[in-house]
Amino acid sequence: MDKLRPSDFGTYWYGISQELSKVDISPKLEFIPIRSDKHATLYSVAINSLDEYPLYGYLSIPEGDPPFPTIYFVPRNASVLEIIPQGTSNLIRDKFVIFSLACRGMRNSDNPHISMYPGQLTENIETLDKYIYRGIVADTLRGLDFLITRPEVNKNALLVSGNDNALFASALHGAVTHVVSTPAYFFDTIDLAELTASYPLEEINDYLRLHPNSKNKVINVLSYFNLRWHAQAVTAKVLLMVGDENDVYSKSKLDPLIQNITGEVTLKESDNSAYKDGLFIQQWIADEIGDGVPILPDHWK
């Protein structure tokens, strides 16, 4: 399936980084009073990405003396851009620089292109240079390019958080010091999609059902995105959240990824509880880039 590392894998990703470097970031920040208070200030951020695509994000800066440890919530496979993920205590903004970015196609970054959900995962999936995730990975990296220009960001404590894009960010950008990732669609994608009817992986099944003759093209494109081949370049410290043994993305299925990550890996098998998993993540973040005291919502205390 998509388990052969393309011979030009490195060249492909180096080419994207070169193209990206030619695009001026051109950041524009605007104060958002309704989401700001005496503890933290929120800005909208407009930046340019690959193919001069305009992106939108939120940057939250704590009051106090910089630099601050920083959390970058990378683009996700969903239409909505959150300032912080739903359920996260808003007090996290008092201690950390928080940056969240909408990739091309998401709300706020949907001009000129609007993605559909379901639909995003298979946009132009037969053509390597047009596949939507070529741009989305570049957008994710562009977010890091922007962050490291900010004096408020502690470059020794820059954590990326999200699904597969968090691992892409670490593998392809040297600025990342820590990763919290829940892989969801770019590890052996076609094989694992066959095990589920749930979206977004079902998008792959849908596509191949309607276009069976395109399977080899899809396999080829996805091979450039398979986390198997990116793992070795991940040198940051990683908290990897995996599903239980009934899950498509279980520890056993992800073992080749886990074994190949170069950085120190902490593995957490999900308790299928937003509370228990959330406690673990917040404690890990506090221990790694905070002051050891997790910032928890009241109902978790």
Next chain:
Amino acid sequence: MNINKNYTCKVLKPEDFDIFWGAVLDDLNQIDLDPEFIRDELRSTKNIDVYQVFFNSLGKIRISAWLSIPLCIEARGRIPIILHLPGYQNDPPIHKEWANHGYATLSLNHRGKVRSRSQFDPGYPGVLTHNITNRDKYSYKGIYADVWKAIDLLIEASSRYDNIFKVKLDSSRIGVAGSSQGGGLTIIASAMRKEIKAASAGAPYLCGYMDAIELTNTYPYQEINDYLNLYPDTKDDITQTLSYFDGICFAGSITCPIIMNLGLQDNVCPPETGYAVFRNISSTDKNIYEYDGYGHDAGKNIHSQIILDFFSKHLKEGD
């Protein structure tokens, strides 16, 4: 944290609550549904037909939904239907897994969601506080109307338009389900439409708003705190508007069988507000499932089978 299961929310049901919503329903009834059912070749399988559905709702806003219909079932005659209502920020999924259990399922993209945002799009964050000082313009007036109009759509799909489908739908057996905002909308749907025969509400949002903003400091309720920080003089107006939209004020009209699941460590929709709405439900056939050690997922992994069994009992018995 110890949860006060007898927590009393501050909301008071306005005296003209029924008049207000009666007028909205009258307006809604004037809207021509004008439904479209377009079979989606990409999303359909040999066992399930998936349709993109479009219809008109309040303000003539065009609403979309996904309709999934199982094909390989051994049902006698018509099949039961489940209306799935979405979370606040979620992109409504295509519920093929429910179709595999023998239900036609309608997954609603209410106004502001992907595929239903060309005429109305306050954005996220933003929907929760859009025109929040005016009950007649508040965002959720239209969203609640979309939910009720979706039930009209299901009735039409099982009558006037049923020649479109290979398997026929049974509008006398409609269930409604959802979690978080979907749980709150489940309360609203089952309160106002007697066509709903069974309801499953998880971690209900849109209940006890003004208490929730004091019990949590997380989004989406944080949107209201943000608004009040910037416009502190609007608190009375907001309290007044939200009293018309609070699930607690609707709950007394629910008479169908209903189950509710709560996570006792829910940091998004505080369980205190869940208990408050549950107490107000009039149905004599109501059960609450409390999951200690679980957050906003409300024990979903464990509770899924309970929901399946519940709908099987109330929508399939006799098949």
